[in-house]
Amino acid sequence: MSSRHDLQTRLEHGIAALGLQLPDGAVERLLDYQALLARWNATYNLTAIRDPAEMVSRHLVDSLAILPFVQGETLADLGTGPGLPGIPLAIAAPQRQVLLVDSNGKKVRFLREAIRSLKLENVRAVQSRVEEVEGQFDCITARAFASLQDMLDWGGHLLTNSGIWLAMKGKHPEEELPGVPAGFEVRAIHTLTVPEVGGERHLVVIGRAGDQAGC
Known part of the structure; x- marks a missing residue:
């Protein structure tokens, strides 16, 4: 079993490899989040990843890899599960208001406990289907949530006119691109290199099609 010191070293190496600068105390809060997730996971099966070192790389560092692309003052993380990438992004940028959305009750209970115990004053969690969420956001994130078409059909109403949608995928989603609904356009597809993953x-x-802010 990896010690907290080992996990911190792994996390700090990942952050450095991504070229990120995080606020004071962020590494400690990220590790507190990972520890809470591991503890709850033993009972509630929130993630298939059990090894703490793998959690650091595949959950924390993987989530932080998109931080340079996040913009605006408000963010909604759809299908967030146990808070990925929303909680790491919220810890990395505490000035941004973050809404975590998931339809699974046990995952939302975990999210609310994480928000409370980590004192994440910029984060809210809601148990809801994506299509029933109200409001608009400068940035929307989704990690292995659904096809691009389904994501935008269900949640496209949540994006401000000048906002950006960041969809985290594994392999290049070439076959999904024709399904992007009218009114939206793919601005870029970035290949991410995530340390230890x-x-x-x-x-x-x-x-949104025709709006070039946030390219």
Whole structure:
């Protein structure tokens, strides 16, 4: 079993490899989140990843890999599960208001406990289907949540006119691109390199058609 010191070293190496600068105390809060997730996971099966070191790489560092692309003052993380990537992004940028959305009750109970125990004053969690969420957000994130078409059909109403949608994918989603609904356009597809994580990682950046803010 990895010690907290080992996990901190792994996390700090990952953050450095991504070229990120996080606020004071962020590493400690990220590790507190990972510890809470591991504790709850033993009972509630919130994630298939059990090994703490793997959690650091595949959950924390993987989530932080998209931080340079996040913009705006408000963010909604759809199908967040146990808070990925929403909680790591909220810890990394505490000035941004973050809404975590999931339809699974046990996952939302965990999210609310994480928000309370980690004192994440910029984060709210709601148990809801995506299509029933109200409001609009400058940035929307979704990690292995659904096809691009389904994501946008269900949640497209949540994106501000100049906002961006960041869809985290494994392999290049070439076959999904024709399904992007009218009114939206793919701005970019970035290949992500995540330290200690094998396999392909891609980030699809989507905006409203005709609006070029946030490219």
